[in-house]
Amino acid sequence: MKNANIIGLQEEDCRKIAEKLNVLLANYSIFYQNTRGSHWNIKGDQFFTLHPKFEELYNNLVLKIDEIAERILTLGSTPAHNYSDYLKVATIQESQEVSDANKSVENILNSFKVVIDLQRELLDITDQAGDEGTNSQMSDYITEQEKEVWMYNSYLGK
Numbered sequence: 166m167k168n169a170n171i172i173g174l175q176e177e178d179c180r181k182i183a184e185k186l187n188v189l190l191a192n193y194s195i196f197y198q199n200t201r202g203s204h205w206n207i208k209g210d211q212f213f214t215l216h217p218k219f220e221e222l223y224n225n226l227v228l229k230i231d232e233i234a235e236r237i238l239t240l241g242s243t244p245a246h247n248y249s250d251y252l253k254v255a256t257i258q259e260s261q262e263v264s265d266a267n268k269s270v271e272n273i274l275n276s277f278k279v280v281i282d283l284q285r286e287l288l289d290i291t292d293q294a295g296d297e298g299t300n301s302q303m304s305d306y307i308t309e310q311e312k313e314v315w316m317y318n319s320y321l322g323k
Contacts, residue, residue, distance in 0.1 A: 168241040176241075178294035183242030185290060186299070189283045190233045190244055191251035196276040197226040198248075199260035203269040211266040222273065222313075229306065236299055256283075270317050277314050281307055 169176040204219035234244035245251065252259075256279045262268035284303040291300040 168239060172239070172298070174240070174294060174296055178290075178296065179240040180242065182287070182290055182294060182296055182299055183237045183240045185283070185287055186233055186237045186240070187242075187245045188254050189280065189287065190230065190237065191253075191255040192257045192276070192279050192283060193226055193230050193233060194248065194251050195255050195257045195259060196273075196280065197223055197230060199257070199263070199272060199276065200226060202260060202263040203272070206263040207266060207269060208264045209266055215266055215269065219269070232302065236302060239298065240296075267321060270320055274314060274317050274321075277310055277317075281310055281314075284310075 169179045200219050200223040204216060204223060207215050207219065234246075237244040245254075257276050260269075260272050262272060284307050287303045288300055288307075291297075291303065
């Protein structure tokens with residue numbers, strides 16, 4: 166963890182944060198692939214509404230995947246990259262329901278819950294460690310995603 170001293174953090178804190186970020190990375194990666202599956206396979210009268218919305222979401226998710234991996238590297242650790250490793254640590258499961266509009270949106274909302282909860286955990290850890298870089302990143306993600314949750318819930322009439 167050669168970067169820790171340069172960026173002003175303790176090596177042990179960097180290790181713990183990077184481990185949690187790797188769990189977040191795994192969940193984002195499965196969330197991303199599930200969303201792509203819904204984008205490709207959505208059917209029915211909501212196709213023209215949801216097909217582009219899902220594309221917008223997975224494009225956003227892939228940016229976050231890259232940012233999280235780069236933050237792990239910044240902290241001096243290595244980002245996981247194998248789906249087999251992701252499946253071992255992720256809470257989000259591979260989706261089997263990708264063509265039904267409401268089930269796809271519910272899956273997206275459940276995935277948001279997982280990543281938001283993990284990001285809130287990271288806020289606590291990074292606050293204690295004085296890791297403003299990761300803390301700010303997680304805070305920005307949460308702010309954006311809370312609005313997405315509202316919009317997807319509104320789609321479901323909730």
